[in-house]
Amino acid sequence: MTRLLKIVSCSSLRFFLQMRFLLLFSRQGKLRLQKWFTPLTDREKKKVIRDMMMLVLARPARSCNFLQWRDLKIVYKRYASLYFCAGLEDHDNELLALEVLHRYVELLDKYFGNVCELDIIFNFEKAYFILDEFLMEGEILETSKVAVGVSLEEADTLQETMEEYMSKPAY
Amino acid sequence: MPAPIRLRELIRTIRTARTQAEEREMIQKECAAIRSSFREEDNTYRCRNVAKLLYMHMLGYPAHFGQLECLKLIASQKFTDKRIGYLGAMLLLDERQDVHLLMTNCIKNDLNHSTQYVQGLALCTLGCMGSSEMCRDLAGEVEKLLKTSNSYLRKKVTLCAVHVIRKVPELMEMFLPATKNLLSEKNHGVLHTSVVLLTEMCERSPDMLAHFRKLVPQLVRILKNLIMSGYSPEHDVSGISDPFLQVRILRLLRILGKGDDDSSEAMNDILAQVATNTETSKNVGNAILYETVLTIMDIKSESGLRVLAINILGRFLLNNDKNIRYVALTSLLKTVQTDHNAVQRHRSTIVDCLKDLDVSIKRRAMELSFALVNGNNIRGMMKELLYFLDSCDPEFKADCASGVFLAAEKYAPSKRWHIDTIMRVLTTAGSYVRDDSVPNLIQLITNSVEMHAYTVQRLYKALLDDISQQPLVQVASWCIGEYGDLLVSGQCEEEEPIQVTEDEVLDVLEGLLVSNLSTPVTRGYALTAIMKLSTRFTSVNRIKKVVSIYGSSIDVELQQRAVEYNALFKKYDHMRNGFHLSLLMIINFRFFVVLSSFKMVQVCLSCLCVVPILQANDLLDLLGGNDVVPVIQNTVSTKPASAGGELLDLLGDLSLSGIPPMTAYNKNGLKIDFTFERANPNPNIAVITIHASNSTEADMTDFVFQAAVPKTFQLQLLSPSSNVVPALNQGTVTQVIRVLNPQKQQLRMRIKLTYTHKGSAVQDLAEVNNFPPQSWQ
Numbered sequence: 052m053t054r055l056l057k058i059v060s061c062s063s064l065r066f067f068l069q070m071r072f073l074l075l076f077s078r079q080g081k082l083r084l085q086k087w088f089t090p091l092t093d094r095e096k097k098k099v100i101r102d103m104m105m106l107v108l109a110r111p112a113r114s115c116n117f118l119q120w121r122d123l124k125i126v127y128k129r130y131a132s133l134y135f136c137a138g139l140e141d142h143d144n145e146l147l148a149l150e151v152l153h154r155y156v157e158l159l160d161k162y163f164g165n166v167c168e169l170d171i172i173f174n175f176e177k178a179y180f181i182l183d184e185f186l187m188e189g190e191i192l193e194t195s196k197v198a199v200g201v202s203l204e205e206a207d208t209l210q211e212t213m214e215e216y217m218s219k220p221a222y
Numbered sequence: 223m224p225a226p227i228r229l230r231e232l233i234r235t236i237r238t239a240r241t242q243a244e245e246r247e248m249i250q251k252e253c254a255a256i257r258s259s260f261r262e263e264d265n266t267y268r269c270r271n272v273a274k275l276l277y278m279h280m281l282g283y284p285a286h287f288g289q290l291e292c293l294k295l296i297a298s299q300k301f302t303d304k305r306i307g308y309l310g311a312m313l314l315l316d317e318r319q320d321v322h323l324l325m326t327n328c329i330k331n332d333l334n335h336s337t338q339y340v341q342g343l344a345l346c347t348l349g350c351m352g353s354s355e356m357c358r359d360l361a362g363e364v365e366k367l368l369k370t371s372n373s374y375l376r377k378k379v380t381l382c383a384v385h386v387i388r389k390v391p392e393l394m395e396m397f398l399p400a401t402k403n404l405l406s407e408k409n410h411g412v413l414h415t416s417v418v419l420l421t422e423m424c425e426r427s428p429d430m431l432a433h434f435r436k437l438v439p440q441l442v443r444i445l446k447n448l449i450m451s452g453y454s455p456e457h458d459v460s461g462i463s464d465p466f467l468q469v470r471i472l473r474l475l476r477i478l479g480k481g482d483d484d485s486s487e488a489m490n491d492i493l494a495q496v497a498t499n500t501e502t503s504k505n506v507g508n509a510i511l512y513e514t515v516l517t518i519m520d521i522k523s524e525s526g527l528r529v530l531a532i533n534i535l536g537r538f539l540l541n542n543d544k545n546i547r548y549v550a551l552t553s554l555l556k557t558v559q560t561d562h563n564a565v566q567r568h569r570s571t572i573v574d575c576l577k578d579l580d581v582s583i584k585r586r587a588m589e590l591s592f593a594l595v596n597g598n599n600i601r602g603m604m605k606e607l608l609y610f611l612d613s614c615d616p617e618f619k620a621d622c623a624s625g626v627f628l629a630a631e632k633y634a635p636s637k638r639w640h641i642d643t644i645m646r647v648l649t650t651a652g653s654y655v656r657d658d659s660v661p662n663l664i665q666l667i668t669n670s671v672e673m674h675a676y677t678v679q680r681l682y683k684a685l686l687d688d689i690s691q692q693p694l695v696q697v698a699s700w701c702i703g704e705y706g707d708l709l710v711s712g713q714c715e716e717e718e719p720i721q722v723t724e725d726e727v728l729d730v731l732e733g734l735l736v737s738n739l740s741t742p743v744t745r746g747y748a749l750t751a752i753m754k755l756s757t758r759f760t761s762v763n764r765i766k767k768v769v770s771i772y773g774s775s776i777d778v779e780l781q782q783r784a785v786e787y788n789a790l791f792k793k794y795d796h797m798r799n800g801f802h803l804s805l806l807m808i809i810n811f812r813f814f815v816v817l818s819s820f821k822m823v824q825v826c827l828s829c830l831c832v833v834p835i836l837q838a839n840d841l842l843d844l845l846g847g848n849d850v851v852p853v854i855q856n857t858v859s860t861k862p863a864s865a866g867g868e869l870l871d872l873l874g875d876l877s878l879s880g881i882p883p884m885t886a887y888n889k890n891g892l893k894i895d896f897t898f899e900r901a902n903p904n905p906n907i908a909v910i911t912i913h914a915s916n917s918t919e920a921d922m923t924d925f926v927f928q929a930a931v932p933k934t935f936q937l938q939l940l941s942p943s944s945n946v947v948p949a950l951n952q953g954t955v956t957q958v959i960r961v962l963n964p965q966k967q968q969l970r971m972r973i974k975l976t977y978t979h980k981g982s983a984v985q986d987l988a989e990v991n992n993f994p995p996q997s998w999q
Binding site: 082083084085088090092113114115116117118119144145146147149150151154172173175176179180183187188190191192193194195196197198202205206209210 | 230233234237273276277280281282301302305306309316317318337339342346349350351374377378381382384385388410411414415418455456457459464465466467469470505506508509512513516544545546547548549580581582583585
């Protein structure tokens with residue numbers, strides 16, 4: 052626990068670090084995606100995941116989407132069966148974080164067409180690729196929905212060298 | 223060998239597992255297959271295998287054996303391989319492991335790749351997990367790429383530069399030239415990341431901050447364009463054009479305007495514009511308003527603008543959306559120190575939020591309410607907060623109680639109000655009050671001298687109602703023990719005095735001792751209180767009985783206490799009353815050492831040493847060794863001096879040291895004998911007991927014995943057993959002298975005796991020189 056706190060105190064120099072981590076997990080507590088924007092050990096990561104699941108899944112239905120955990124603000128939103136959970140520094144704008152989460156969901160939706168949890172389970176690597184076109188270093192990379200979609204499409208076409216693009220995935 | 227199964231098939235298979243054990247079995251099988259495939263250096267399916275490994279890693283299974291394989295994938299020429307390879311590196315490697323440094327060369331090559339998407343992958347990975355060494359190595363490449371006109375790359379490189387600066391702040395200077403025309407971009411992605419880069423630089427270096435202040439007009443212009451521009455489908459979010467960029471610009475303006483009059487003035491108008499024109503029906507509009515408010519509060523804005531900002535927060539408080547209410551409370555908490563009066567105006571709304579259903583909001587409202595309490599509103603606020611304390615969830619009660627105590631201490635309008643408030647907290651949330659509040663409360667009550675009667679009465683009444691809340695019970699027991707006399711005498715001025723007898727009070731305290739609800743600590747308090755009442759009440763026998771019962775209690779703490787108190791009854795009864803108000807109590811752990819009749823000396827003994835049954839020596843040592851010297855009171859003991867020549871003395875059942883007694887004075891029928899004892903543990907102290915007897919036919923009354931010693935000695939005279947020496951040797955008066963003889967000189971003493979005999983006053987002086995050598999060597 053001390054390790055995590057030490058990292059926190061180093062980062063307090065920076066006031067506007069957008070995000071510390073982004074987690075996606077299901078109602079049953081299964082992790083679907085984890086993105087870490089600061090270096091943490093495996094043990095620390097596991098602790099954060101455990102705590103987040105515990106806190107967020109215990110929240111009653113119509114609560115507000117923010118809670119305090121250690122010295123971080125946690126912003127979470129439920130979309131169907133998935134919880135999107137982000138950890139922010141104390142000086143961050145929580146309302147905007149909600150918009151960020153929403154934008155990510157929109158991007159996923161655009162890419163997969165009516166995205167649902169199964170899409171993210173079976174195409175987790177794509178979820179990461181999409182995320183990496185949207186956020187980097189905890190900051191927003193691209194504010195245009197269209198631009199992200201275009202980049203992904205183009206990158207996908209580069210992928211197909213052995214199999215047909217539409218019918219079979221490369222792996 | 224057959225082709226390894228596809229990723230999606232593996233996922234499907236694993237999902238069919240019905241138990242954890244089944245899943246583990248499947249995964250182990252697949253891991254084994256993957257491992258052997260890795261060993262065969264299979265290029266075709268490496269990508270597939272690593273992808274499967276990443277899936278299993280997400281489920282929580284170890285995947286470290288795939289780390290090197292990721293590196294091989296990164297080095298491959300196929301884009302598919304690189305994509306999975308870099309993803310694997312980001313998930314499986316971390317900067318703490320040296321393995322990651324092997325990537326450096328690959329990344330360097332890929333940064334110069336002909337395909338922008340490959341460059342993008344390299345930049346992404348570097349920006350995600352590049353260690354300081356890697357950043358140092360590749361900073362040059364990053365700086366080179368910053369000059370590119372390719373907007374796709376530009377935004378990625380910019381954030382990569384941000385990462386480099388965060389890891390290696392010294393390299394910041396390197397990127398300065400590239401920031402020259404950063405804001406003249408049209409592409410929103412590039413603009414956004416550029417603003418982030420500028421923000422990072424300004425935060426880290428005051429020089430950079432000063433340098434970039436000149437950008438304020440440009441930033442204001444960009445923001446204005448965003449607000450005024452028409453609908454842009456690419457960037458629109460619920461009618462607002464690129465809110466992410468707007469917020470980022472507002473943040474940068476905040477940093478630039480902080481502490482600088484000119485910059486703050488330059489942004490005044492645009493802030494006012496955003497504050498008044500932003501659509502508030504959706505979350506996104508409120509997000510921008512929120513950022514605007516934060517900026518206004520931080521810069522040197524004119525007062526009109528500040529009031530506008532606080533009013534926006536006030537409106538937020540009334541919003542239906544919980545998130546917005548929460549955010550408002552959080553911001554108000556931050557500004558309450560600097561703009562106290564403005565926030566006070568919204569006090570009633572804030573207090574209403576205490577009744578909100580949402581837990582996060584309630585907590586914020588509680589914190590803010592405490593911050594708003596001052597001398598003027600204390601009564602009203604406390605009413606609301608006490609009501610909140612009654613009805614809130616247990617998780618809040620401890621903090622709320624502490625807050626109430628603090629606020630009451632600072633702003634209490636009267637002592638009576640203060641006591642009442644404390645009573646209210648103890649009775650409604652008594653079991654949640656923090657343990658350290660009990661000593662603090664006791665101290666507070668002690669200091670409010672005129673309220674003692676009222677306090678003890680109220681606490682007594684509270685005890686009659688409910689004995690389950692331990693802090694309440696502890697404070698009440700202590701008060702009853704201390705002020706029981708006031709309780710019984712019905713002296714209360716503040717309210718109608720209750721009629722209560724000594725027996726009733728003792729009933730209550732004994733009830734605490736036997737109740738299952740009382741913790742051991744509480745029992746300790748109760749027993750001590752009962753003991754203290756032995757000097758205040760007349761029903762001493764009942765108290766003695768109770769104390770002796772607990773001498774065999776299972777609880778060691780209680781037992782020890784009871785035995786000590788018993789000893790005080792038996793042997794030192796005259797001493798028990800020799801102290802004016804109450805007894806010497808030694809209470810372990812967090813309790814007090816109370817030496818009464820003089821100032822209260824409150825010492826918390828936190829050591830775990832078990833004080834053995836008080837030896838008389840120890841008792842005397844304690845008295846002798848204290849800084850506060852007891853004032854010797856010559857009060858009459860209730861016990862008569864025993865008849866006969868037997869030694870009625872404190873040292874009765876202790877082995878004498880073998881020093882022979884002596885006669886110090888024998889004249890006119892008055893004989894004074896000295897007996898000796900060495901005080902352990904200090905061998906320099908000689909304890910002498912005088913025994914005065916009277917062989918004449920008349921009593922010697924008003925008998926006073928005084929003694930003086932040479933300068934090198936120190937003398938202490940304790941209370942005499944009596945000041946009547948009965949006639950015809952019917953009894954002796956004893957008194958203890960303690961002599962400190964550090965230099966081991968020969969003991970000499972001059973004594974003065976005064977008494978009344980047959981109606982006339984007698985006074986005599988004498989020298990005592992015949993002390994046995996053992997008494998002073």
